[in-house]
Amino acid sequence: MSLLRTLSLRIVNLVILLLIVLFMVSYALSGPASKILEQQIQQEARAITINLVRSGHFNSTQVQAVYNAIVNQLREAYGLNQPPMIRTFYVMYNMLVFNWGYSYFPQEYGVASGKVVDIIMSAFPGTILLDTFGILLSALIGIEIGLRSALRYGSKLDRGVMYYAAISNGIPQWWLGIVMLLVFSFYLGMIRSPIQFPAGGILSPQYYSVWLVNPFKVFLNYKAVLDLLWHLTLPLATVLIINVGGWAYFARTVVLNISQEDFVTFAKIKGLPEGYVVNRYILRPAAPTILTSIFITLPFIIFGGFLITEIVFRWWGLGYVYNIAIVQSPTPDMPIVVALTYASTLLYIVIIFIMEILYIILDPRLRER
DSSP states (O other): OOHHHHHHHHHHHHHHHHHHHHHHHHHHHHTHHHHHHHHHHHHHHHHHHHHHHHHTSSOHHHHHHHHHHHHHHHHHHTTTTSOHHHHHHHHHHHHHTTOOOBOSOGGGTTOTTOBHHHHHHHHHHHHIIIIIHHHHHHHHHHHHHHHHHHHTTTSHHHHHHHHHHHHHHHSOHHHHHHHHHIIIIIIHHHTTOSOOOOSSOSSOHHHHHHHHHOHHHHTTOHHHHHHHHHHHHHHHHHHHHHHHHHHHHHHHHHHHHHHTSHHHHHHHHTTOOHHHIIIIIIIHHHHHHHHHHHHHHHHHIIIIITHHHHHHTTOOSHHHHHHIIIIISSSOOHHHHHHHHHHHHHHHHHHHHHHHHHHHHHOHHHHTO
């Protein structure tokens, strides 16, 4: 089977998977979630008509007519006047073209436009900074430590890595975040330490409003960048402390298993340099497994993997948005939930396809099939 045909089949399978997931989520939105939207529409129309009644310029018949007109227009705008299956495909189309509509409760997020895309895009850079960068840096440090630990099997370093991995995996990340805030923010503030970390948030108030409108403008102001890094210190330290141990143990296990293979033993018997054996015969076969773990972790981490950690630090990221949409809103904010679900599935599929290409590059056996 040619390389082009293999990749084409993979793309078709992944697109079918995306459409199935999108259909299931869209059907959920067009069914039970539509009742929630119907109630929200009626509440909004009722609030408008109450103001008309208070003005005293309209009689009851006119107010009722305005109420009915508003409800009908909103129901038509959201496709609620269509059968459930038609609404399902209506929602699917809007998701595919990134027309994600408006949040039911825009005031909960602080984004003036209320558009789902604007809300997600305002939180996305924060997630990239803390979650994605944090997990990638953790993986980089942990894999390096795990490699050195495996090559010195049984040494003090190896035993230390084992103990550290066991301890870090047993500590909830959000709990360590609370401890970090108590020690480096609250207690340092009590003793009036010259060095005191922020008690939460992604930026100080004078920069936060700019971040909600256009996060990239913050990076044009060096004072705002320094303020952002200052707020990032404690959350990033928390992510590193918890995740480095797990990555180190994972890399150590993979490298140890490969080190015991016959082809590695034969390479050592041939007298090849140790560095060459490690790079050619150990690291290269280990790369697909390690890359798989990293790539599979990214969609989960980006779209809510550090949800509680972001809540603890009040870090404006996608996990924090998820929390607002599901928990803090009067009713579940379904446009936000569906958009995040679709975006995470789309990212997962893109990452899977990139992994397929990397596998072919790293593993010559796949190129020969």
